[in-house]
Amino acid sequence: MSSLKTQQPAGECRILYNGRVSKDRKGKGSSTEAAPKTHRMVKTKTLLTILVMVVCGPLGNVLLGRGMKQVGAIQFWPLTHLFSSAVRTFTTVSIWMGIGSLIAFFVAYMLALSWADYSWVQPASSLAYGVAALLGYFLLGERVSPLRWLGIAVICLGVFVVGHTNPSTTDPETAESG
């Protein structure tokens, strides 16, 4: 990390951390010098959005699940019952918190994909399985089987391996190869 830092002047870092990468991109010539720094910044940004994704995704599902349990089984017929079910659904606080959480998830997903590879974001977002298990274990008091913990460990290992590759290989500015 520190070796990368010494490769470029401090001014360059500040420009990139202010987030004016696209402006920098249009400018001439700085690409070879800025590449490692931009690469690292893309990784930081992507990790941040993936953090939002893996927390908000499972949380949204848990909240929706809890909300629907409060609402109870939905009756489709007669229509008055369906209507009252709908009213109960959309007046439940948990439902709205779940919807908000899932919207936050999708916004983070869109943002991550706007600058990072799909083949990087997709495996990394599978950390959500681990978060879901932790949420279930700590919030809902669920029992998590050893096989499930093993699976989570394997996922984390896989994400660790993927995480060490360049998150953005299609952008000519940040791509190291290909």
Added chain:
Amino acid sequence: MLFSIIVVAGTAGELCVSRAMKHVGGATGFHPAQIFRVVWKGLLQPWLWAGISLMALAFFALLGALSLYNVSFVVPVTALTYIVGALGGAIFLREHVDFWRWLGVLLVAVGVTLVILGKG
């Protein structure tokens, strides 16, 4: 049939969303206005809506499959989406998927299988 819908439509949907967001271009920061601008531009992309429709289709196919078959049979299939996804990223989005990324994706697929098998 259901399984191919789950894997193909799910992956294709996510690839479409990815393509839409690539087209929009990277958000330049985390300022709410910038986030809103990128999301709004994304929502105007036809690819995004194609992607969301395909993902919804895959979701209903998954529900259908779960109602017909055992979870232990359905799950390894959904883990396959990680492998198909990496393949799709490499072919359709021209992403550079090297040996390490393949290895990681493979590990994630194995891990996801174990997690959902361990649920029962």
